[in-house]
Amino acid sequence: MAIIFAAYTFIAFFQNQIDLAAFCAVVTGGTLAFLWFNIPPARFYMSETGILGLTTALTVIAFLTDTVLILPLIALPLLATSLSVIIQLGSKKLRHGKKVFLVAPLHHHFEAIGWPAYKVVMRYWVISIIAAIIGMIIAIAKV
Template identity: 40%
Template structure:
């Protein structure tokens, strides 16, 4: 626990300390967010607020993970693998953000380009898991004591689907001030305790760094936001969440602790499907669903606090009801 708190503190201090400098640099480079005209009209006042602010917590997490490994007296393959996956996805987001800024519109990489890059990154992470494994991959079913092995070819397809899906789900959740960071913070704390319960130093170190850095980032990103994380930050977070789940051999736990991400994604799928099936009618006032609640009159702070609170509750259920009997 002491080591987790130390890593968390390092990530928090570094992220909070470099925040103002990162925001000044982004303003200087005119890396401002472009707002979609089809979005809520009141979002137009966010036009040109600095984006790509995810850099501040990426730097804080990377530094804290390296420091945590040094304090542990050695390098943890799992923590470095999760960091590598997250940074690689952050790099995909960086390319996407830069393309948006260059085009001066809220459209960067094409969906096909982004998907190909995400699959390649997922493939590299799975390769690391394979090289570091000593047998068949295991899959644990939450709320049971059932764990089964399956062939690597099937596992690779499953893992790529889950990792890419989780990455895009977190990306969709990043739509209002503080939402993606606020929802991911309790998930990070959840994995800190999972890492401690499993005596997995690598998972604990990375999750603690993630929690500390996100808490600091919210100083600048909570409504009214001074900076947005951009795809640079949201895709990094998606990789972090997926990487932690696979490092713990419990990707299915994301169905519970990541329920908000899933609901956000399903709202988009349902909206598009219903729109096409009915010739233009909408199931929600706007998707992803956080925008629907905005259009219903909910303030951004209310949405963030409720979505984050629901995630925190689900994390408690996942830990005490699903994990504890099996640890």
């Protein structure tokens, strides 16, 4: 989430929406602080309550910056994780219990095939950064 909000900080700044850029920067700082203090072993959990608020804010920001169509690219890992659950549930219902993934969501599937957790996290970070940069370039090119 920190990477996504950082991307929207720059998008809002380039659109001269300074108040929105400041809000995104504050949320970026808050999520980075959460990560800083939550290096294993975790001291506290965000759970669905926290992530729902962040994703709601993210959706509103996408509308305010007119980047709703770019949001799936910028938030690619979130989208992939959500879609993996939908695909898994749909497959189990339509294919009589057969699964597409060993486990859903997607990051747990990678762990189930033998990837250590740190490898999954690092690759998600790399993909997040690349997707956010591409999304920022597209959004800023529109301005």
